[in-house]
Amino acid sequence: MSTIEASVFQCALLGWYDVHARALPWRVPPGSQARPDPYRIWLSEIMLQQTVVATVKDYFYKFTTRWPTVEALAQAPEEDVFAAWAGLGYYARARNLVACARQVVARGGFPDTEEELRTLPGIGPYTAAAVASIAFGRPSVVVDGNVERVMARLFAVETPMPDAKRDLARHAASLTPVHRPGDHAQALMDLGATICRPTSALCLACPVRPFCKAAGHSPERLPRKRKKAPKPERVGTAWWLTHGPDVLLVTRPAKGLLGGMRALPASDFLTTPPSAAIPPAAADWTQLPRPVSHIFTHFRLTLIVMAADISGSPRPDGLWHSVTDIENAGLPTLFAKAARLAMATKWSTK
């Protein structure tokens, strides 16, 4: 695409965005005089990593209501942020979120260049470019999954992913303007989300169709991807130990699966069933009639839930949480499922 064609492309895209931009809680609408708040842009971009807009909205409201500024978030206890993040997934993001907020406050505010943003925890190539572009008006090249899909189709890139990433980024760079770079980036993402969709692309409504090499040539086949290996199966055990009205929780190790999160005591999750998983206490354990099935990024888990009550014995030290308030304990989805199952099952029938 020539330089002049790129200019026409940018005008067509921005003109469409001015009319069809999605209204999002963290977004300053096109044409507004208001300046985007770097804190809100950053927070939304972290939440949006591999997470759909619809899921992020509720969490974004919750976080910005409770912690309206990066200073407030920096002062929050890490455990409170983990609990608020529960259910959103990829919990290393929550750990990096707090670390990043504290570094930002320590240095007196968000840096306004892509290079400096890139040094902060949890901010990678995409997020650094997005914040620099959207919050600070820098002409950074913003490449997410939407942009990759749009570029693959615009330029009919037949190389399968992830080998095509370099070419796709180069094409994105060739189209990134100095004028309104943030709106340009958001326009490409909105285009990918609402028009240039993974399946059933709406080419008839596309503002840049005249520039697209794939329009009319089954655009849905791009970008090409290799087949994924099936997820292996793993098995584990979790324990629902009550002492009267309370249930025993643990805090998982800071790193690794569900790192730093509150959880039910649980075994490791292994491909072969553990011969003897060690329960958190000696008790008369009952296995719940059905396990919890859960799918993680790279394996499927069958979680056996064992239950017991030891209200007749002294209560061991530990993190005991009210059973009736368990929904507010900040459990990730796997253990929230297990807790719901335990509460819905009459397991103490002996």
Added chain:
DNA sequence: AATTCGGGGCA
């Protein structure tokens, strides 16, 4: 360069 990180919605 590959692997490890969650969870939900939808064709």
Added chain:
DNA sequence: TGCCCAGAATT
């Protein structure tokens, strides 16, 4: 059921 989603950190 498989695929995808405003990816980053680790190995």
